[in-house]
Amino acid sequence: MNSSTDVLILGAGVNGLSIAYELCKRGKKVVVAEKAEIGAGASGSCDDMILLQSKKPGILLEMALGSLELFRSLREELPCDIELDTKGGMILIEDEEQLSLMEGFVAGQKSCGLEVEIVGRSRVKALQPLVSESVIASTYSARDSQVNPLLLMKAFYLGASERGLRLLRGAAPVSIEPRAGGWATRLASGEEIESGAVVNAAGAWASQVCSLLGFELPIIPRKGQVMVTEQIPPIGATNVWSAKYIASKLKPVAARREAAGAAQTPEERYGLGFAFTSTHSGNYLVGSTRENAGFDKGTDPEALALIGRQVRRFFPVLANVNFIRSFAGFRPSTTDGMPVIGEVAGRPGFFVAAGHEGDGIALAPITGKLVADLVEGRTPGYDLEKLSPGRFLGAKGA
Amino acid sequence: MGSGDEKHICRCEEVSEDEIRAAIRSGARTVQEVKRWTRAGMGICQGRTCRRLVERMLCEELGLKPGEVEVSSFRQPVRPVSLKSFED
Numbered sequence: 001m002n003s004s005t006d007v008l009i010l011g012a013g014v015n016g017l018s019i020a021y022e023l024c025k026r027g028k029k030v031v032v033a034e035k036a037e038i039g040a041g042a043s044g045s046c047d048d049m050i051l052l053q054s055k056k057p058g059i060l061l062e063m064a065l066g067s068l069e070l071f072r073s074l075r076e077e078l079p080c081d082i083e084l085d086t087k088g089g090m091i092l093i094e095d096e097e098q099l100s101l102m103e104g105f106v107a108g109q110k111s112c113g114l115e116v117e118i119v120g121r122s123r124v125k126a127l128q129p130l131v132s133e134s135v136i137a138s139t140y141s142a143r144d145s146q147v148n149p150l151l152l153m154k155a156f157y158l159g160a161s162e163r164g165l166r167l168l169r170g171a172a173p174v175s176i177e178p179r180a181g182g183w184a185t186r187l188a189s190g191e192e193i194e195s196g197a198v199v200n201a202a203g204a205w206a207s208q209v210c211s212l213l214g215f216e217l218p219i220i221p222r223k224g225q226v227m228v229t230e231q232i233p234p235i236g237a238t239n240v241w242s243a244k245y246i247a248s249k250l251k252p253v254a255a256r257r258e259a260a261g262a263a264q265t266p267e268e269r270y271g272l273g274f275a276f277t278s279t280h281s282g283n284y285l286v287g288s289t290r291e292n293a294g295f296d297k298g299t300d301p302e303a304l305a306l307i308g309r310q311v312r313r314f315f316p317v318l319a320n321v322n323f324i325r326s327f328a329g330f331r332p333s334t335t336d337g338m339p340v341i342g343e344v345a346g347r348p349g350f351f352v353a354a355g356h357e358g359d360g361i362a363l364a365p366i367t368g369k370l371v372a373d374l375v376e377g378r379t380p381g382y383d384l385e386k387l388s389p390g391r392f393l394g395a396k397g398a
Numbered sequence: 399m400g401s402g403d404e405k406h407i408c409r410c411e412e413v414s415e416d417e418i419r420a421a422i423r424s425g426a427r428t429v430q431e432v433k434r435w436t437r438a439g440m441g442i443c444q445g446r447t448c449r450r451l452v453e454r455m456l457c458e459e460l461g462l463k464p465g466e467v468e469v470s471s472f473r474q475p476v477r478p479v480s481l482k483s484f485e486d
Binding site: 037038039040044150151153154157158161167169229230231281283299301304305308309311312313318319320321322323324325326327 | 411424425427428430431434435437440441442444468473474475478479480481482483484485486
């Protein structure tokens with residue numbers, strides 16, 4: 001069966017659906033082809049943070065700030081609640097090395113316009129009365145926020161469907177070929193879609209999609225395992241992360257030690273960092289690992305024990321709380337820690353919007369706008385040079 | 399909706415039959431999608447009772463046979479585990 005549309009989006013994760021919603025709002029005919037089901041990849045297996053503090057100063061932080069503004073208007077216009085909340089966030093600091101790392105990081109973010117500060121022990125205690133004595137200081141930003149990624153995908157999907165979106169499941173691309181004025185994409189579902197533009201929003205699978213066109217991108221799956229607790233009353237004013245988590249994002253300890261010839265600890269092998277957020281329903285999401293494990297989506301007792309011990313070290317009060325579920329997702333990770341957003345040189349009408357690693361939820365609204373601008377041939381409001389696919393493809397393009 | 403005989407399909411999260419059928423009618427097509435949209439199966443028992451009922455409703459609403467419905471994944475732990483059991 002053949003059909004034609006303005007834009008074909010590959011991937012029904014939060015970014016694919018955000019792009020679909022934005023394009024549908026602008027009157028485009030859109031088909032989303034998804035290999036499995038809505039949110040089957042990272043978007044359905046992640047936590048709920050819109051953490052501004054974790055973003056590198058520069059384009060990513062600017063985009064995250066822009067995205068937060070968009071979230072506020074989306075909350076009003078989307079057809080269902082997305083549980084958007086701004087509770088603030090803290091990055092817990094346990095030693096002097098982390099303190100100096102975070103001081104530098106915070107200074108850079110302030111210069112980008114983020115309200116964030118380092119707070120001492122007494123303020124930490126006021127905001128997190130149950131936190132461990134081992135925490136010597138913390139960052140604090142009142143602007144860190146959260147959103148329910150599952151409801152966000154539902155809302156984008158419903159909003160786009162009202163405006164004519166067609167979603168195909170079980171529809172991984174099998175071949176993508178140039179046609180006059182666009183592309184012809186054959187899907188595993190048997191259908192062939194002709195479209196003026198194709199947007200590759202396949203997350204950790206984005207490079208596999210590119211390989212159908214004969215090139216690759218350095219986007220690999222980083223597995224993050226997360227633990228879910230039973231529902232409990234809030235135990236602090238904000239969501240929290242550890243400086244170690246930021247450090248492992250900025251400069252993985254494991255990599256440094258490996259270079260120095262040291263054996264890895266289990267924590268390093270799993271890329272363990274602390275992320276602790278409470279959902280609207282009262283479950284806490286406790287994370288997480290950051291592993292190179294290919295596409296193995298399993299959770300394992302060793303990693304969960306590390307996560308369990310870690311959360312008890314930070315919040316001893318949790319000893320009597322049950323954990324009820326674990327899950328793992330593949331954060332689409334790039335070699336330079338920046339997402340890939342842009343048209344591929346030499347492939348007019350083929351766009352990539354992937355590689356957001358742990359920032360996919362936070363950046364989904366702005367990614368939707370930017371990609372819709374690119375597809376329409378408008379100049380987006382950000383300089384996307386640093387995100388362009390071309391940075392990985394050399395001067396000749398793909 | 400809201401009638402006196404409203405049935406809870408997911409007892410942990412108090413998700414009614416009407417809510418689940420409404421999710422399917424607005425586009426959810428798999429147990430996992432129903433779960434993500436309604437929270438059915440996300441409670442303390444992790445869908446021990448309701449996942450089969452949701453599968454059945456998907457069959458009824460979409461005219462599928464059992465076996466044609468995409469089921470949701472099972473994950474650790476099998477039962478709730480106290481964090482006390484993780485000692486340093």
